[in-house]
Amino acid sequence: MEGYWGFLALLVSALLMGFLAVVFSLIWVLHYREGLGWDGTALEFNWHPVLMVTGFVFIQGIAIIVYRLPWTWKCSKLLMKSIHAGLNAIAAILAVISLVAVFDFHNTMNIPNMYSLHSWVGLIAVIYYILQLFLGFFVFLLPWAPLSLRSFLMPIHVYSGLLLFGTVIVTVLMGVTEKLIFVLKDPAYSSFPPEGIFTNTLGLLIVVFGALIFWIVTRPQWKRPKEPNSILLQSNGGAAEGPLAINTGNIDRADSELNSEAVARKRNFTLDEAGQRSTM
Amino acid sequence: MEGYWGFLALLVSALLMGFLAVVFSLIWVLHYREGLGWDGTALEFNWHPVLMVTGFVFIQGIAIIVYRLPWTWKCSKLLMKSIHAGLNAIAAILAVISLVAVFDFHNTMNIPNMYSLHSWVGLIAVIYYILQLFLGFFVFLLPWAPLSLRSFLMPIHVYSGLLLFGTVIVTVLMGVTEKLIFVLKDPAYSSFPPEGIFTNTLGLLIVVFGALIFWIVTRPQWKRPKEPNSILLQSNGGAAEGPLAINTGNIDRADSELNSEAVARKRNFTLDEAGQRSTM
Numbered sequence: 001m002e003g004y005w006g007f008l009a010l011l012v013s014a015l016l017m018g019f020l021a022v023v024f025s026l027i028w029v030l031h032y033r034e035g036l037g038w039d040g041t042a043l044e045f046n047w048h049p050v051l052m053v054t055g056f057v058f059i060q061g062i063a064i065i066v067y068r069l070p071w072t073w074k075c076s077k078l079l080m081k082s083i084h085a086g087l088n089a090i091a092a093i094l095a096v097i098s099l100v101a102v103f104d105f106h107n108t109m110n111i112p113n114m115y116s117l118h119s120w121v122g123l124i125a126v127i128y129y130i131l132q133l134f135l136g137f138f139v140f141l142l143p144w145a146p147l148s149l150r151s152f153l154m155p156i157h158v159y160s161g162l163l164l165f166g167t168v169i170v171t172v173l174m175g176v177t178e179k180l181i182f183v184l185k186d187p188a189y190s191s192f193p194p195e196g197i198f199t200n201t202l203g204l205l206i207v208v209f210g211a212l213i214f215w216i217v218t219r220p221q222w223k224r225p226k227e228p229n230s231i232l233l234q235s236n237g238g239a240a241e242g243p244l245a246i247n248t249g250n251i252d253r254a255d256s257e258l259n260s261e262a263v264a265r266k267r268n269f270t271l272d273e274a275g276q277r278s279t280m
Numbered sequence: 281m282e283g284y285w286g287f288l289a290l291l292v293s294a295l296l297m298g299f300l301a302v303v304f305s306l307i308w309v310l311h312y313r314e315g316l317g318w319d320g321t322a323l324e325f326n327w328h329p330v331l332m333v334t335g336f337v338f339i340q341g342i343a344i345i346v347y348r349l350p351w352t353w354k355c356s357k358l359l360m361k362s363i364h365a366g367l368n369a370i371a372a373i374l375a376v377i378s379l380v381a382v383f384d385f386h387n388t389m390n391i392p393n394m395y396s397l398h399s400w401v402g403l404i405a406v407i408y409y410i411l412q413l414f415l416g417f418f419v420f421l422l423p424w425a426p427l428s429l430r431s432f433l434m435p436i437h438v439y440s441g442l443l444l445f446g447t448v449i450v451t452v453l454m455g456v457t458e459k460l461i462f463v464l465k466d467p468a469y470s471s472f473p474p475e476g477i478f479t480n481t482l483g484l485l486i487v488v489f490g491a492l493i494f495w496i497v498t499r500p501q502w503k504r505p506k507e508p509n510s511i512l513l514q515s516n517g518g519a520a521e522g523p524l525a526i527n528t529g530n531i532d533r534a535d536s537e538l539n540s541e542a543v544a545r546k547r548n549f550t551l552d553e554a555g556q557r558s559t560m
Binding site: 111112115116117118120121155159162163166167169170173174176177178180181182189190191192196199200203204207211214215218219 | 391392395396397398400401435439442443446447449450453454456457458460461462469470471472476479480483484487491494495498499
């Protein structure tokens with residue numbers, strides 16, 4: 001792998017930022033807020049930031065870069081797709097539980113739902129994320145989708161994934177802003193209380209985590225190498241594209257990869273792989 | 281251009297969303313808020329959202345995709361760089377005026393500065409944006425930077441530009457959230473007043489504008505074609521990269537483009553081009 005140590009340094013930094021963000025969200029609700037519970041009060045609401053930061057930020061971020069880990073390049077593509085799908089499924093489940101917590105809290109406390117920009121963008125993101133998860137499962141993980149559909153949808157899947165990750169970060173930072181303004185009254189948020197500074201820092205950690213994930217996932221030299229079959233099957237060598245070409249040659253590439261994958265699947269569809277598939 | 285009509289439809293949609301966002305920000309402050317002025321009161325604060333949406337969202341978004349407009353592909357790269365730099369400079373100036381407005385308002389009204397997550401992320405974004413502008417001006421627009429420095433910095437420049445655009449959208453949406461919670465007291469934001477729904481819609485327009493700009497700028501088929509010289513000079517044909525390769529072959533490509541550009545500059549540095557340069 002080209003620039004292995006750079007990759008490693010950025011990966012460790014990203015994991016550290018993401019892990020710290022999860023720890024900060026826990027300290028926020030356990031030390032500065034009321035703690036955690038499931039009784040319709042603020043204790044239940046507090047699951048909302050913790051689960052969103054854990055699932056929708058940290059786990060989603062890891063799911064995005066999982067193909068880039070060079071130690072996994074010996075693993076089958078199917079196994080890696082299953083891990084990618086599995087992590088995204090866990091993130092989606094945590095996001096849904098987190099939404100239940102906040103709706104439950106609002107309903108118990110007679111607080112209206114869905115009036116804020118945070119709630120509008122956030123609900124759209126959760127619905128889009130679940131659609132993306134089902135689309136990915138049926139089109140890319142299960143073996144039945146035609147290659148033409150896969151190659152058509154791949155750039156949309158990749159773009160949607162990154163857009164969703166960005167949108168989730170937007171939503172989380174709006175949520176932090178809302179909550180701090182609502183709860184920091186005495187002392188006020190504007191008087192720089194420790195909770196305000198601590199939770200602003202949580203927001204910055206999330207931004208830095210997102211920036212690191214975006215850098216890692218957009219370096220071409222850290223991409224999972226093509227399967228040997230796909231090089232043989234590739235009909236078009238293509239030309240190197242410029243610095244903005246996220247989907248460079250995606251259709252040719254996707255076609256050839258998918259072709260090779262289809263060939264490999266026909267050839268190697270052993271009980272072992274079938275076993276892997278049954279774990280999804 | 282491959283998929284010209286699709287490009288045109290998305291470009292028109294992006295321009296419409298961006299233009300509507302600017303109009304919405306004006307209606308927000310002129311119809312729902314106190315209007316505009318420069319007296320240290322809320323009238324002066326109101327320049328903050330208007331100038332940020334106009335400069336830091338709309339104009340920055342256009343600056344990002346300006347190389348993609350097929351009608352400009354006959355123009356020299358230097359002219360297009362100057363337009364890109366000029367639009368970003370306008371955006372930076374509007375952002376700075378917009379910051380002056382909010383600091384002035386805070387100081388006049390004895391409201392503390394820089395306590396919120398919005399202000400932390402926003403100030404970092406403005407400083408980073410200005411650094412990026414100077415770096416772009418000295419390294420990519422002026423002709424003196426060595427090619428090795430240009431090819432090293434190009435992927436960082438592109439990544440920073442897109443990260444900044446995303447971070448600005450995060451910041452604007454936090455700002456909208458803050459302002460609506462601060463001012464919508466009677467009727468409360470949570471009672472779905474027209475101003476709340478209207479300004480939430482402004483937030484959605486900004487998200488959709490950003491999503492369209494990200495789609496347009498990451499399609500490889502809509503990239504400005506290489507200069508003829510760069511193909512001749514290109515030492516490495518490279519292989520088509522996969523759907524996540526934002527910087528596919530950036531160093532080879534940047535080198536060859538920059539080489540060809542340097543050759544072309546030496547060959548074609550006419551009074552006409554010198555005149556264009558003097559417009560920056």
